[in-house]
Amino acid sequence: MKIAFDKLDKAFENRVRLQIMSVLAANDRYDFNSLKDLLNITDGNLASHLKALEKEEYIVVHKSFLGRKPNTNYEATTKGKQAFKDHLNTLEQLIKQQKLT
Amino acid sequence: MEEKDIRNELASIRNIMERSSKFISLSGLSGILAGIYALIGAYLAYRLIYKGPTRIYDSLSIGTYPETITYLLIIAVAVLVASLITGFILSSRQAKRKGQPIWGKISQTLLFHMATPLVTGGLLILILLSRGYYGIVTPSTLIFYGLSLISASNFTFSDVKYLGILEIILGLIAACLPGYGLLFWAIGFGVLHIIYGSMMYLKYDK
Numbered sequence: 671m672k673i674a675f676d677k678l679d680k681a682f683e684n685r686v687r688l689q690i691m692s693v694l695a696a697n698d699r700y701d702f703n704s705l706k707d708l709l710n711i712t713d714g715n716l717a718s719h720l721k722a723l724e725k726e727e728y729i730v731v732h733k734s735f736l737g738r739k740p741n742t743n744y745e746a747t748t749k750g751k752q753a754f755k756d757h758l759n760t761l762e763q764l765i766k767q768q769k770l771t
Numbered sequence: 772m773e774e775k776d777i778r779n780e781l782a783s784i785r786n787i788m789e790r791s792s793k794f795i796s797l798s799g800l801s802g803i804l805a806g807i808y809a810l811i812g813a814y815l816a817y818r819l820i821y822k823g824p825t826r827i828y829d830s831l832s833i834g835t836y837p838e839t840i841t842y843l844l845i846i847a848v849a850v851l852v853a854s855l856i857t858g859f860i861l862s863s864r865q866a867k868r869k870g871q872p873i874w875g876k877i878s879q880t881l882l883f884h885m886a887t888p889l890v891t892g893g894l895l896i897l898i899l900l901s902r903g904y905y906g907i908v909t910p911s912t913l914i915f916y917g918l919s920l921i922s923a924s925n926f927t928f929s930d931v932k933y934l935g936i937l938e939i940i941l942g943l944i945a946a947c948l949p950g951y952g953l954l955f956w957a958i959g960f961g962v963l964h965i966i967y968g969s970m971m972y973l974k975y976d977k
Contacts, residue, residue, distance in 0.1 A: 688780075689787050696788035704876040708791055758784070761777050768774045 679757045681726050686711060686719045691754045694729060694746035702742045720744065728753055794881045794927045796871050798861035799976045802968025805854035809960035812850035813953055816843055820953065850960075865976065877926060885923035888915050909952030913942030913959045928975065934967045 682688040689709055693700050706716050723729045728750030732743040746754070789795060819842055866873040892915025899907050920935030938959050945955035 688784065692784045692787045693791040696792040700791065701876065707872050707875055708787070710870070758781070761781055765774055765777050768777075 677760050679753050679760075681723065681728065681753065682757050684719065684722075686715065687723055688757075690716075690719060690723060690744075691728065691746065691750065694744060695751060695754050699732065699743045699745050702744070705744070723750070726750070726753075790869070790871055792877065792926070794871070794877045795975065796862050796866035796869050796873070796878075797927050797931075797971070797975075798858065798865045799968045799970070799972030799974070801854075801858040801861040802964050802971060804857045804861075804968075806961045806964030806966075806968060808850045808853045808857075809964060810957060810962075812846045813957035813961060815846050816953055819843060819846075881923055881926040884926060885919045888919040888922055891915070892918070906949050906952070907946075909956045910942045910946035913938050913945060913955065916959070917942060928971065930967070930971060930974075934963060937963055 682691065686709065690705065693705060693708065702716070702720075706713065709716065720729065720731075724731060727747055729744050729746055732745065734741050734743070819839055863873040866878075872878070892911060896908060896911050896915075899911075917935040917938030917940075920931050920938060924930075924932035924935060941955055941959045941963075945952060945959075948955075
């Protein structure tokens with residue numbers, strides 16, 4: 671059986687989005703600034719990718735205040751975690767398949 | 772996508788998951804140095820304790836030689852401070868190299884989980900010391916240090932957990948053998964740190 675590349679999740683084609691999902695798969699919640707420091711990208715870039723993942727319903731946003739400073743946290747949804755897992759499985763199968771041929 | 776690309780992709784995912792949840796910049800070299808400081812401290816303490824005509828344990832019971840206690844405390848604090856400063860400097864250097872913020876979400880979580888058992892133990896030991904229970908110092912510093920390592924190990928290399936278990940076992944043995952406190956202290960804080968520091972240095976510092 672051949673596994674097609676189109677089984678890979680389109681939402682994770684972008685590297686930053688895949689990295690964001692990796693972080694949220696390993697941690698319950700992660701805040702905006704820590705994500706920014708970790709991935710070393712600009713505010714605008716990160717915000718747009720987070721928006722995209724939110725639109726897919728792969729992540730949810732929790733907004734709160736730390737004193738007066740707004741504190742935005744992100745969490746992966748069950749759907750998002752499943753999609754991430756499927757994506758990794760597909761990658762693994764692609765490796766196995768290429769070894770056989 | 773080639774096989775190599777997919778492998779790279781998977782490796783980068785693993786790397787980011789690890790970097791986001793664990794403080795991987797803990798320096799093994801600082802563990803080795805902390806062990807050496809502890810051995811120097813233990814040697815100085817040994818000289819202090821055994822130089823007089825009577826052993827400090829005998830004199831403690833009659834309440835003389837309070838200045839020796841002060842010297843011992845100074846040595847202990849000096850070892851602690853030197854180890855903390857070394858750990859901080861070497862780990863920030865490592866953090867810069869591994870692209871991990873030294874004062875970020877993860878290092879803060881690590882410190883909190885490490886400090887809770889450590890501060891609790893430290894205060895308890897000071898309270899008991901002030902009431903004259905000198906014998907509990909070695910076993911309880913080892914035990915509380917071990918507990919703090921185990922609690923911190925969820926947020927850094929898992930090897931730290933085994934060091935914590937060893938420290939606790941050593942502390943419990945020390946509690947059974949009063950009078951050999953300094954020896955156990957030198958093994959726990961000196962020898963074990965040097966062994967573990969070398970292992971972590973070879974495994975992760977490169």
